[in-house]
Structures are given as structure tokens and as C-alpha cells.
Amino acid sequence: MKKLLTLSAIAASFVAPAMAAEEVNVYSYRQPFLVEPMFNEFTKETGIKVNVKFAKKGLAEKLQQEGEYSPADVVLTTDISRLAELTDKDVVQAVDSEVINANVPAQYRDKENEWFALTLRTRNVYSSRDRVGKLGNDFDYIDLANAEYKGKICTRSGKHPYNVSLVSSMIAHHGEAETKEWLEGVKANLARKPQGNDRAQVKAISEGLCDLSLGNSYYLGKMVNDKEQKAWADAVYINFPNQNTTGTHVNVSGMAMAKYSPNKDNALKLMEFLTGDKAQQMYAEVNYEYPVKEGVKRSELVASWGDFKADKISLDEIAEYHGAAIKLLDEVKFDL
Incomplete structure (x- = not known):
């Protein structure tokens, strides 16, 4: 009986952390130094670990090849053409979020809610x-x-x-x-x-x-x-x-939820966080881009370039x- 209990304890030591682990997997065209500060802050606030795979090209094709076995939850891209490619290749899914819709103006999100802008660049x-x-x-x-x-x-x-x-x-x-x-x-x-x-x-x-x-x-x-x-x-x-x-x-950097996201709830939390005040301010200061959320201050340097239509x-x-x-x-x- 003692041996059986010991084996049970060992098994629990492997299973419990796995069950407790909270994570979200990101495929990103954006360079690590541009997005990792936001991911670190997200993990600090939520306890959810962000795993990132960076690439210069081919993410849509990779998602197609992986199909339903893909580990990807969220995809980050660098312009509207790559966002459109994700929808054209049917590798992302619609996201219904009142938080995101309130933070991202309609002009800067997909009419089917399959992608959303995170930052603006002129x-x-x-x-x-x-x-x-x-x-x-x-x-x-x-x-x-x-x-x-x-x-x-x-x-x-x-x-x-x-x-x-x-x-x-x-x-x-x-x-x-x-x-x-x-x-x-x-x-x-x-x-x-x-x-x-x-x-x-x-x-x-x-x-x-x-x-x-x-x-x-x-x-x-x-x-x-x-x-x-x-x-x-x-x-x-x-x-x-x-x-x-x-x-x-105006072009954008943006995000979408992968079609077969295995951590859908955590993916949504990350997407909502990235459109919120804190992440948007970090984007402005780290990347010198324009926040997509209205009311978030531009960096001092970007503001010095003046307003524009x-x-x-x-x-x-x-x-x-x-x-x-x-x-x-x-x-x-x-x-x-």
C-alpha cells in the first residue's frame, strides 16, 4: 500500500503542474524586442505564460500545413496584406469581444471580426x-x-x-x-x-x-x-x-486568433490585453507607432512630428x- 501511495504521489507531481499551467502560443512576424515587453507585462498580470515563435515569412502557410494540430493561438502580423492573407487562407477564426470592439475603431478591424489592428503607422x-x-x-x-x-x-x-x-x-x-x-x-x-x-x-x-x-x-x-x-x-x-x-x-500591425487555437480563453485574454491602455501605451513608447485605441497618448517623439489627417x-x-x-x-x- 505504501508503494502504491508513493507511485500515486509521483504521478500527481507530474499531472498537477501540467493541469495548472496556463499558457498561450503566439506566431509572430513582429521582432522579439518589439512585443516581448507587452508579453512580459501580460504574464505578470495574469500568470499566463506567452510562448512565441518568430518568423520573417510563411506563417500562413505554416498554419495551413499544421491544420487542426497547430499549437498556435494568436498570430501577430506587420501590415494589412498579411492580415488579409490569413483570412484568405482560412487559418484564423472570428472573435466576438466587446472589449476589443470598444478599443479598436471599426475602420481598423475586419468586418467579419477575423483580424484587428494593434498599432497604426503612416x-x-x-x-x-x-x-x-x-x-x-x-x-x-x-x-x-x-x-x-x-x-x-x-x-x-x-x-x-x-x-x-x-x-x-x-x-x-x-x-x-x-x-x-x-x-x-x-x-x-x-x-x-x-x-x-x-x-x-x-x-x-x-x-x-x-x-x-x-x-x-x-x-x-x-x-x-x-x-x-x-x-x-x-x-x-x-x-x-x-x-x-x-x-x-495608414497601415497597421495586427492580430488574429488561430483557427484551431488550443488555448482559446487565454488567447482572448491576450488579445484584449494588447488593445488595452497599458499595452497600447507600451507600443507607443517602445515602437514609435500610433496607438490604435483612441485617447492613448503618443510618445513624446512621435507627438513632436505633429498632428495629421x-x-x-x-x-x-x-x-x-x-x-x-x-x-x-x-x-x-x-x-x-
Whole structure:
């Protein structure tokens, strides 16, 4: 009997912690240092451990391959195109949460509640302080095709998701024919073949290779706080196009609940936490992005860039034009 009781005790020592363990599994395109502070705070508040698998690409395909055996609970992505891909591949599920719906404006969540924005980032035009100066509120994206900027524009690949989303918004506002003509004009004005990332374009401006570039807003914050890149940031102004017309194009980072989430309750708790005041403030301070929840303060640096009018077009509508945007970029051979 004593031996039997000992065996029972040993078994309980393995089973009890397993039953008591609270965890949630995240697949993330976002870099570890950008999201781990929020995860650590979530664990501190709830006792739920966050396990994270980071990737640069292929998460939607991975979820498809894993199917119902996938351990993923929550997926974090870096732009609207990747959020749309998750819904297109049917690897996420709808989430009905009054908390999330109250925190995330309708413009920045899926109409079927299959994805939700976490932060906002604007697609800005950077201009040389010395050679161009600050652009006025009357400057529009469409002006990038003007002949006066011939040989003066730098950008990363037109087919990078950030640029594809911008082109998609142009189609939504102007139609395919006019957007194609615009792309041809922008290509004719490029100082060099599209290459590098958004920071590389600002570096090119600082080196005198071009005068204007396209780039997401938060990169300026990262460069300002990077000892080696601060000189690049100091060489440019950040400009918010379309202030007198449709408003500056806004993209997002976002989240979705995996279709076969094994820890659904914990997944929901994490998703609600990430849209709340504390996490939103942390996003603002750590990532230099704009909080998606209204009323949460921007970081002091981001606030110093000034207020702007955002494009009101829904991200759902922008996502509908991604295929057309890629087709136009191919037709004009933008990256060649």
C-alpha cells in the first residue's frame, strides 16, 4: 500500500503542474524586442505564460500545413496584406469581444471580426532638409510623379507589402488607369532602382543620392534613437501627404486568433490585453507607432512630428485591391 501511495504521489507531481499551467502560443512576424515587453507585462498580470515563435515569412502557410494540430493561438502580423492573407487562407477564426470592439475603431478591424489592428503607422514622404525643406499640406502622393522630381526619389521595392498597400489605396481613390499612369511617373522619377528598406532610403537622402523617399513613420523614431543612424534622421523632414485631400495612408500591425487555437480563453485574454491602455501605451513608447485605441497618448517623439489627417478608407477595402496593385506594379516593371 505504501508503494502504491508513493507511485500515486509521483504521478500527481507530474499531472498537477501540467493541469495548472496556463499558457498561450503566439506566431509572430513582429521582432522579439518589439512585443516581448507587452508579453512580459501580460504574464505578470495574469500568470499566463506567452510562448512565441518568430518568423520573417510563411506563417500562413505554416498554419495551413499544421491544420487542426497547430499549437498556435494568436498570430501577430506587420501590415494589412498579411492580415488579409490569413483570412484568405482560412487559418484564423472570428472573435466576438466587446472589449476589443470598444478599443479598436471599426475602420481598423475586419468586418467579419477575423483580424484587428494593434498599432497604426503612416506611409510618409521624407524630404531633404537642405535641398527641399518641409513639404506643405498641399503635397499629395500623386505629386511624386511630377516632372520636377525626376531623378530625385528613392524607395524600396514597389512590391514590398508597405508599398503594395499604398498603391492599393491609390487604386481605391483614383482607379486602376490613373494609378498605373502615376506609377509610371514615379518610376521615371526614381534616382535608382528600388532597393533596401525604408531606412536605406533616408540614408540615401542624407548622402545626396535623392531628395525624397517613401517610408513608414516609426522608422524615424528608430533612427533618431540609433547612434549610427541619427545623422540620417537629422537630414530629413517627415511629411504627411494628402492633408488637404484624402488624408495620409495608414497601415497597421495586427492580430488574429488561430483557427484551431488550443488555448482559446487565454488567447482572448491576450488579445484584449494588447488593445488595452497599458499595452497600447507600451507600443507607443517602445515602437514609435500610433496607438490604435483612441485617447492613448503618443510618445513624446512621435507627438513632436505633429498632428495629421488620416485616410478614412477602410483597410478591408484596401485589401481588396492588393491583387490589382501587384498587377500594375508588374505591368510598369516598377522594380526593374
